[in-house]
Amino acid sequence: MTESQTLELAARRRRVAGDIQRRMVAHVAAGGTTDMAPQPMKNDASAYTDESRAALERRELFLKRPLVVGLTKDIPNPGDCLLFEDVGQSIIVVRSASGSVRAFLNMCMHRGSKLVRRGEDGTCDVSGRRFVCPFHAWTFDLDGVLVGIPGAQGFEGLDLGQRNLVRVPADEWNGLVFVRPTPGDDPLDAAGYLGSFASELALLDLASAFPVRSSMLTAATNWKCALDTYGEGYHFSTLHASTIGTTHFSNVAVFDAFEPHWRLNFPEKSLRAISKLPEAEWPHMEYGGIHFIFPNVILVAGSLESGARWVRMFRVFPGPTSGEMICRTAVYVIGGSESDRQSSAFAHDDSNSDVTQEDYQVAVDGYANLVSAPPGFTVVYGRNEPALQAFHRSVASALGL
Numbered sequence: 111m112t113e114s115q116t117l118e119l120a121a122r123r124r125r126v127a128g129d130i131q132r133r134m135v136a137h138v139a140a141g142g143t144t145d146m147a148p149q150p151m152k153n154d155a156s157a158y159t160d161e162s163r164a165a166l167e168r169r170e171l172f173l174k175r176p177l178v179v180g181l182t183k184d185i186p187n188p189g190d191c192l193l194f195e196d197v198g199q200s201i202i203v204v205r206s207a208s209g210s211v212r213a214f215l216n217m218c219m220h221r222g223s224k225l226v227r228r229g230e231d232g233t234c235d236v237s238g239r240r241f242v243c244p245f246h247a248w249t250f251d252l253d254g255v256l257v258g259i260p261g262a263q264g265f266e267g268l269d270l271g272q273r274n275l276v277r278v279p280a281d282e283w284n285g286l287v288f289v290r291p292t293p294g295d296d297p298l299d300a301a302g303y304l305g306s307f308a309s310e311l312a313l314l315d316l317a318s319a320f321p322v323r324s325s326m327l328t329a330a331t332n333w334k335c336a337l338d339t340y341g342e343g344y345h346f347s348t349l350h351a352s353t354i355g356t357t358h359f360s361n362v363a364v365f366d367a368f369e370p371h372w373r374l375n376f377p378e379k380s381l382r383a384i385s386k387l388p389e390a391e392w393p394h395m396e397y398g399g400i401h402f403i404f405p406n407v408i409l410v411a412g413s414l415e416s417g418a419r420w421v422r423m424f425r426v427f428p429g430p431t432s433g434e435m436i437c438r439t440a441v442y443v444i445g446g447s448e449s450d451r452q453s454s455a456f457a458h459d460d461s462n463s464d465v466t467q468e469d470y471q472v473a474v475d476g477y478a479n480l481v482s483a484p485p486g487f488t489v490v491y492g493r494n495e496p497a498l499q500a501f502h503r504s505v506a507s508a509l510g511l
């Protein structure tokens with residue numbers, strides 16, 4: 111990024127943050143109003159519990175669409191790679207010698223063996239910038255080209271040009287790495303997929319986000335029950351009475367739709383005092399908030415007192431049945447010192463324990479009730495839960511329902 115682009119980005123970040131701050135202060139000054147949808151929306155319980163619906167979602171939402179598999183600095187250098195194994199087949203995502211991101215099925219073109227295995231942190235080691243199959247040592251370069259066969263005379267007469275790794279569409283945009291997890295030649299256009307949300311996500315400067323810690327959460331619930339808990343602040347004062355409920359207003363939010371994506375901002379209680387001041391005296395608010403990339407990514411952005419910024423990413427995936435899910439969580443820091451990274455790692459651990467003990471617990475209980483609810487039972491998303499309405503409308507639309 112050139113210096114003038116950096117300055118322009120910083121100015122736009124201040125402008126958008128200022129607009130959001132103004133809208134939050136207006137809600138607080140009005141005694142606790144919130145952005146509303148035109149009317150409440152019902153959704154059948156079977157949207158969460160029906161197994162054929164779950165299979166349709168796994169196919170239409172998680173095999174045919176761009177999915178975020180990580181951020182740029184998860185694989186910063188040629189040869190750095192990660193494995194994406196949360197939907198369908200195992201996929202290798204690697205930075206090639208030219209610096210671009212490529213993805214392949216993690217499948218040897220001799221007899222199908224896995225070429226690389228997942229390390230603790232989801233990354234994999236590709237020593238010598240080559241994929242060497244552990245079975246008979248067929249060797250592929252970072253572009254997936256077959257470059258070595260021991261005992262090659264055994265394969266005389268075979269068109270080895272057809273034995274390069276199977277490509278999976280991949281793209282990298284402003285720090286986000288995407289794959290569309292079905293092999294094919296149609297290019298993946300991440301910016302096109304993000305549409306009008308792209309300019310907002312650009313404000314997060316994700317290309318500079320350094321990975322600090324990652325982990326995996328599981329719960330016996332539907333993936334959408336888990337995702338729903340990120341999409342409203344209506345529950346802060348009850349479910350999170352001793353955590354975010356002490357620092358943030360409940361049921362007050364600024365919502366912006368970039369359907370199928372969206373952004374939510376929840377005001378801190380400190381805005382009550384600010385709302386009594388003239389705008390010229392308001393403290394600067396750093397850009398942040400909850401950013402949802404359809405169908406399954408929550409990016410929460412905030413800043414530390416030092417001025418360093420952090421981003422927490424939650425990627426929620428359906429399990430093999432409607433009542434299983436996993437969430438891959440990771441925290442990244444932009445700028446800042448080693449101690450900023452450490453404090454962000456601790457905050458990540460605390461947040462994960464709140465998520466599992468509070469949010470995912472109600473998601474587990476709610477799912478169990480929905481499974482045995484009376485036929486035709488519907489859940490309802492209030493006017494004050496516009497992000498949930500947008501999410502479920504987008505899911506239904508993507509499924510052709």
Ligand code: FES
Nearest residue numbers: 218220221243246
């Ligand atoms: S299966 Fe990979 S080299 Fe034989």
Ligand SMILES: [Fe+2]
Nearest residue numbers: 339345350469
């Ligand atoms: Fe919550």
